[in-house]
Amino acid sequence: MNHHTLPPLGLVLCTGFLLPWLLVRARWAQQVPRLALAVWVASGAVFAGAGALLPAQLLLPSPTGHRFSDALFTLEFPPAHRLLELSPREYLALGVAAAVLAVPVAGFARALLRARRRRTRHAETLRLVGRYDAGLGATVLDHARPAVYCLPGRSRRVVVSSGALTTLTTPQLDAALAHERAHISGRHHLLVAAAESFAAVFPYLPLARHGGSAVPLLLEMAADDRALRRCSRDALATALYALASGRAPREAFAAGGPSAALRMRRILAPHSAGHPVLWGLLTVAAAGLAAAPLIIACCSFPN
Structure with a gap:
């Protein structure tokens, strides 16, 4: 051996x-x-x-x-x-190595293309039903439930519901927008696609199984930290509280969502x-x- x-x-x-x-x-x-x-x-x-x-x-x-x-x-x-x-045996070894490496690479490419198609379709819908607000630098969508989310990639844009505009104060809205723009500038959708594709290729591997749930949460926390450079902890925490019930498409990043309570405690609690x-x-x-x-x-x- x-x-x-x-x-x-x-x-x-x-x-x-x-x-x-x-x-x-x-x-x-x-x-x-x-x-x-x-x-x-x-x-x-x-x-x-x-x-x-x-x-x-x-x-x-x-x-x-x-x-x-x-x-x-x-x-x-x-x-x-x-x-x-090289000998035939060495060519075979290189071919096997390339084939094994191609499996996660192909899965990553497939996840990127699938998410990109979903974002493109959603962006086309937003062009029909939303309106761009130059002051906010975001697309406003008429919906009573407060929500703030972003579409990364080529269809990049931040979306704010009319309910969020009436619910959030100016500092809270600025904090939520800073959070979403951190997702866009950090190209976080690439890491989400990598984690999802890895979990699909290796469903029983602890690295893929735990990473599939840990990476999206860590990305939200990283965006929170980036937003805190421009806003206060109280403004971001209260914005997360107000947006916790908001929903967003699967291909988007939402400022609220199910992780909002955990992130609020993290923002307000000392380390x-x-x-x-x-x-x-x-x-x-x-x-x-x-x-x-x-x-x-x-x-x-x-x-």
């Missing part, structure tokens, strides 16, 4: 099983949502890469697998003409769990240490 399967196996186990278990129990994740999002994204990318490398190393003999591992870890790839000199960035780095380090024995075992075998 090619012992160079041990490092990708360790990465698959750590990013696919251990790190999600640590993240969903970490208090610091909601205090620094952007760091937590970075860990989720990095975990998904490493899992996909290691998952593609694992079957390739299983097909390769140990000396070839050693050269392959060295090229990946040192980022010193052979020149293009050397690719024409007392120590330095969150330090705790986040310790979580990543703990997962990395779990993979160390397999990597050391790999290096200890002769080639």
Whole structure:
């Protein structure tokens, strides 16, 4: 057996099983949502890469697998003409790795296209039934229930219901609009599509299952933090309270919604769990240490 399967196996186990278990129990994740999002994204990318490398190393003999591992870890790839000199077995290993990696990539592309079609249809409807307010920089929709949401991507726009205009004060409305514009400028729809597609491709994987619910919530918290640069905590919290019952299309980001109560408590409650960035780095380090024995075992075998 090619012992160079041990490092990708360790990465698959750590990013696919251990790190999600640590993240969903970490208090610091909601205090620094952007760091937590970075860990989720990095975990998904490493899992996909290691998952593609694992079957390739299983097909390769140990000396070839050693050269392959060295090229990946040192980022010193052979020149293009050397690719024409590979053996059939090596071509098969590369093909299998590419095929495995193509599965989540294709799922991500499909989720993006599907969400884009839904947003385009909704934007066309808004052009018919809504009216643009230049003062707000948003589309106003006649509806009694207070709601503020945005359509990201090419159809980007912020939508405000007439009920929100009559319910929210000026500071509250400004806070809700800042929250939605943070979603648009941060291109948060890309991460939502990645989380949804990953959960669809790997439905029983803890990384995908927990990430599918954690990433959207962390994105809402990240948008809250961005909005707090321009508004007060009281204005944003009371706006979330007023908009909690509001609804939005599936392809949109809403300022209220089912997570509003949790985010209100987060905005108004002081943080007392120590330095969150330090705790986040310790979580990543703990997962990395779990993979160390397999990597050391790999290096200890002769080639």
